Every structure is written in C-alpha cells, then in structure tokens.
Amino acid sequence: GSKSLKNFCITWIVVCIALCIILLCQLLLRNQDRSGVIKRSNNSLGMIEMSGFICGYISCVFYLGSRFPQLYKNFRRRSTEGTSYLLFALAMMGNCTYGLSLVLRMPATKSLQALYFLHHLPWLIGSFGVLFLDVFVSFSW
Numbered sequence: 001g002s003k004s005l006k007n008f009c010i011t012w013i014v015v016c017i018a019l020c021i022i023l024l025c026q027l028l029l030r031n032q033d034r035s036g037v038i039k040r041s042n043n044s045l046g047m048i049e050m051s052g053f054i055c056g057y058i059s060c061v062f063y064l065g066s067r068f069p070q071l072y073k074n075f076r077r078r079s080t081e082g083t084s085y086l087l088f089a090l091a092m093m094g095n096c097t098y099g100l101s102l103v104l105r106m107p108a109t110k111s112l113q114a115l116y117f118l119h120h121l122p123w124l125i126g127s128f129g130v131l132f133l134d135v136f137v138s139f140s141w
Contacts, residue, residue, distance in 0.1 A: 019055065056122035063126045067133035074137065085138060092134045099127035 074080050102120050106113055117124075 019051075053119075053122065056126075060122040060126040060129070064129050064133065067130060067137060070137050071133065080137070083137065088134050088138050092131055092138070095127040095131040095134070099124060099131065102127070 070083065074083070102124055107116050
C-alpha cells in the first residue's frame with residue numbers, strides 16, 4: 001500500500017536526479033570539447049537529443065499514468081464524489097492549449113511535418129492523451 005508507494009516515489013526521485021546529473025555532465029562535456037567533436041549527420045540523433053526523447057516518453061507514460069488511480073477509484077466507488085472538478089477543468093484547458101500550440105506550430109512544408117510530428121510525439125500524446133483521460137474522470141458515473 002502506502003509503503004510501496006513511498007518506496008516507488010523515492011526510487012523515482014533518485015532516478016530523476018541521476019538523469020539530471022548525467023544530462024548536465026553531457027552538456028558540460030559537449031560545451032567544453034567543441035573543437036574535438038566529430039561532425040554527425042543531420043539525420044542522426046546525438047546523445048543529448050536521444051536523452052530528451054527518452055525523458056519525453058518517460059514523462060508521457062507517467063503523465064498518462066497519473067490519471068488511472070482516480071479513474072480506478074471512481075470505478076470502484078461508482079462515484080466521482082470528492083473529485084476536484086476545477087483541478088480537472090484547468091488541467092484540461094492547459095493540456096488542450098499546450099497540444100494545440102504544438103499542432104499550430106507545425107511547419108507548412110509537407111517534408112518537414114513528419115519530422116516535426118515525430119520529434120513532438122511524446123508531448124502530443126501526453127497532452128491530448130491526458131485530456132482524453134480527464135474527460136473520462138470528469139464525466140464518468
């Protein structure tokens with residue numbers, strides 16, 4: 001129960017701190033040794049960019065997962081009593097505008113749209129996916 005949740009949260013905090021330290025070291029090393037950097041192709045991803053994508057997808061999974069405890073609680077109780085609708089309304093508006101900001105910034109040229117979409121996919125899934133789940137939380141039972 002609560003002990004498992006506490007251990008999970010502590011582990012997650014340690015993992016996040018370790019990732020931040022690794023990314024900070026990569027940034028420092030990258031800036032320190034600019035002259036010795038081997039040129040890479042524009043199509044390949046560097047360690048920093050790949051780390052950003054990995055963090056984006058991890059964020060997406062946890063962000064989507066954050067709604068399931070409330071959905072499960074509502075399902076088990078067959079009630080939405082005690083749910084803060086203002087919290088969900090504000091979260092829904094925030095996710096909608098964030099997702100729209102990503103979509104509206106999409107490049108006009110077709111050749112760049114696919115690349116843009118792939119690069120922003122974890123954040124699009126996070127914003128619109130959580131918006132979808134928030135609709136279920138708000139309007140279930």
